Amino acid sequence: MSTIPENTANTEVIEFDVRTDxxxxxxxxxxxxxxxxxxxxxxxDGEVVSEVTPHLGYLHRCAEKIGENLTPRQWIPYTxxxxxxxxxxxxxxxxxxxxxxxxxxxxxxxxxxxxxxxxMQRIASHLVGMGAYGLDLGSFSPFLYAFREREKxxxxxxxxCGARLTYSYLTVGGATADLPPxxxxxxxAFLDQFLPVIDEYHALLTTNSIFIKRCAxxxxxxxxxxxxxxxxxxxxxxxxxxxxxxxxxxxxxxxMYDGYAFEVIVEKEGHYPNDHVYPPVPPEAVLGDCxxxxxxxxxxxxxxxxxxxxAIDRYSAASGSYGEPVKLAEKLPAGETYLETEAPRxxxxxxxxxxxxxxxxxxxxxxxxxxxxxxxxxxxxNTLIADIPAVVGSLxxxxxxxxx
Amino acid sequence: MGxxxxxxxxxxxxxxxxxxxxxxAIDPWVEVSAEGLxxxxxxxxxxxxxxxxxxxxxxxxxxxxxxxxxxxxxxGKPRMEVVYHLWSVTHxxxxxxxxxxxRWKGEQEGSLPDVPSVAHIWRTADWHEREVxxxxxxxxxxxxxxxxxxxxxxxxxxxxxxxYQMPLExxxxxxx
Numbered sequence: 001m002s003t004i005p006e007n008t009a010n011t012e013v014i015e016f017d018v019r020t021d022x023x024x025x026x027x028x029x030x031x032x033x034x035x036x037x038x039x040x041x042x043x044x045d046g047e048v049v050s051e052v053t054p055h056l057g058y059l060h061r062c063a064e065k066i067g068e069n070l071t072p073r074q075w076i077p078y079t080x081x082x083x084x085x086x087x088x089x090x091x092x093x094x095x096x097x098x099x100x101x102x103x104x105x106x107x108x109x110x111x112x113x114x115x116x117x118x119x120m121q122r123i124a125s126h127l128v129g130m131g132a133y134g135l136d137l138g139s140f141s142p143f144l145y146a147f148r149e150r151e152k153x154x155x156x157x158x159x160x161c162g163a164r165l166t167y168s169y170l171t172v173g174g175a176t177a178d179l180p181p182x183x184x185x186x187x188x189a190f191l192d193q194f195l196p197v198i199d200e201y202h203a204l205l206t207t208n209s210i211f212i213k214r215c216a217x218x219x220x221x222x223x224x225x226x227x228x229x230x231x232x233x234x235x236x237x238x239x240x241x242x243x244x245x246x247x248x249x250x251x252x253x254x255x256m257y258d259g260y261a262f263e264v265i266v267e268k269e270g271h272y273p274n275d276h277v278y279p280p281v282p283p284e285a286v287l288g289d290c291x292x293x294x295x296x297x298x299x300x301x302x303x304x305x306x307x308x309x310x311a312i313d314r315y316s317a318a319s320g321s322y323g324e325p326v327k328l329a330e331k332l333p334a335g336e337t338y339l340e341t342e343a344p345r346x347x348x349x350x351x352x353x354x355x356x357x358x359x360x361x362x363x364x365x366x367x368x369x370x371x372x373x374x375x376x377x378x379x380x381x382n383t384l385i386a387d388i389p390a391v392v393g394s395l396x397x398x399x400x401x402x403x404x
Numbered sequence: 405m406g407x408x409x410x411x412x413x414x415x416x417x418x419x420x421x422x423x424x425x426x427x428x429a430i431d432p433w434v435e436v437s438a439e440g441l442x443x444x445x446x447x448x449x450x451x452x453x454x455x456x457x458x459x460x461x462x463x464x465x466x467x468x469x470x471x472x473x474x475x476x477x478x479x480g481k482p483r484m485e486v487v488y489h490l491w492s493v494t495h496x497x498x499x500x501x502x503x504x505x506x507r508w509k510g511e512q513e514g515s516l517p518d519v520p521s522v523a524h525i526w527r528t529a530d531w532h533e534r535e536v537x538x539x540x541x542x543x544x545x546x547x548x549x550x551x552x553x554x555x556x557x558x559x560x561x562x563x564x565x566x567x568y569q570m571p572l573e574x575x576x577x578x579x580x
Contacts, residue, residue, distance in 0.1 A: 361467075
């Protein structure tokens with residue numbers, strides 16, 4: 001009994017600090033809540049983490065080196081394997097970048113087809129992000145509900161291009177095939193039955209009081225920190241930065257969304273857009289915390305439904321072709337260009353340098369998750385061990401994109 | 405603000421540190437000398453009407469053709485380029501900076517060329533510079549923690565260099 005500090009004699013003191021030794025804890029690379037093969041080394045003192053060091057590269061496949069030996073169209077399947085939960089968006093980013101170098105405009109119909117596909121992909125990708133986040137925080141059922149709906153989107157994609165995960169569908173010059181007959185009706189039917197399901201998700205997670213306790217006011221990231229670390233997507237907008245490349249990006253990319261009505265999902269002057277009825281922000285939540293990042297993603301799902309509906313109308317009204325893929329070994333003009341697009345996980349950039357031959361001199365992929373992940377050591381400083389999965393999960397990373 | 409204006413401003417302020425300007429490229433770029441880079445970056449970051457507060461990407465490009473028969477095809481003489489893609493969240497404008505370096509410091513194979521780090525201006529640069537160091541072999545002086553990021557720590561060589569040879573084996577694993 002002599003080890004108990006003296007102040008416990010005072011009956012009013014019910015807690016006291018127990019000093020323990022500092023310990024290095026290895027989390028990953030095979031850990032259910034690191035979203036793939038990420039290794040975090042935590043310096044802990046009891047339950048408190050003083051320092052987090054991420055180690056990456058377990059999934060490095062030299063994609064950029066491979067790209068120096070293939071033509072842009074041949075490299076499309078390698079972009080699939082970057083963010084494999086949003087392969088369509090990766091295809092699109094690379095296709096647009098190459099088209100910008102070649103100064104190749106796709107036909108009107110191809111533009112709207114791309115919007116349909118890209119926004120459907122955003123829904124599918126955010127569903128995994130949402131489901132896996134619930135799983136990180138110990139709630140299993142939302143994951144199953146999310147995958148149930150995602151499966152239907154994958155079925156639609158399979159019908160359009162034959163693949164369920166690595167599509168290589170959108171390509172330089174347009175798409176590899178037109179949407180099959182009857183596809184649009186199936187897509188609309190999906191959207192109709194999907195809308196009420198979003199409310200289900202809000203009931204399961206967004207407004208769930210246990211969920212709010214686990215992620216509100218955890219991992220708060222101020223706006224200037226998010227900008228300095230190059231964060232993007234829901235991670236950036238969750239901190240209240242009003243930036244969405246679909247509206248603010250380069251003209252070459254924003255032209256794709258020309259004429260579409262949508263509001264950027266971000267908290268402005270204390271409230272989110274009010275185009276639909278959304279669940280209220282709980283009083284515990286602070287702008288820039290894990291809850292807000294999650295909330296932005298959920299609202300983007302609703303926004304994507306609207307965008308797909310608009311795109312279906314425009315696509316049906318447009319005449320002409322869905323675009324002709326360029327020749328496999330099409331000559332590239334000498335020059336270089338960089339283009340960023342708004343992928344589900346953030347700003348995905350591609351940089352292409354060409355010496356005038358069909359094979360690029362250098363290709364570079366700027367990964368959104370790479371930058372989003374770099375903020376972890378700052379966010380996780382002096383937090384509890386139990387908050388680490390909450391913070392890392394809220395960044396919604398995919399290691400395939402980080403390691404390339 | 406027009407690119408021409410911006411360039412004249414930079415030239416007036418930094419003089420000989422701005423080495424070259426290419427305004428008719430698809431993405432206009434400005435070449436900065438390695439020594440002048442942190443100063444120019446700090447200015448672009450801080451100036452209220454420029455405010456390039458977002459560093460999108462840092463890339464290393466190796467201009468070198470190991471095959472002498474193909475070498476004529478190459479644009480320019482052998483060199484390394486470090487390319488900085490900047491973006492302004494406030495003004496929604498972009499700018500490309502380039503630093504041209506020799507492939508090896510003092511033409512001595514194995515000694516990496518130096519360029520000052522900009523990690524103190526944009527935190528993004530921290531990991532991006534580590535990646536460029538890891539894959540293209542460029543030494544960022546003044547970087548807080550310059551070590552490999554994607555390749556294992558004991559990896560040899562810089563894979564994105566044009567004359568890179570994959571090792572025969574790595575810890576008993578056959579590579580090629």
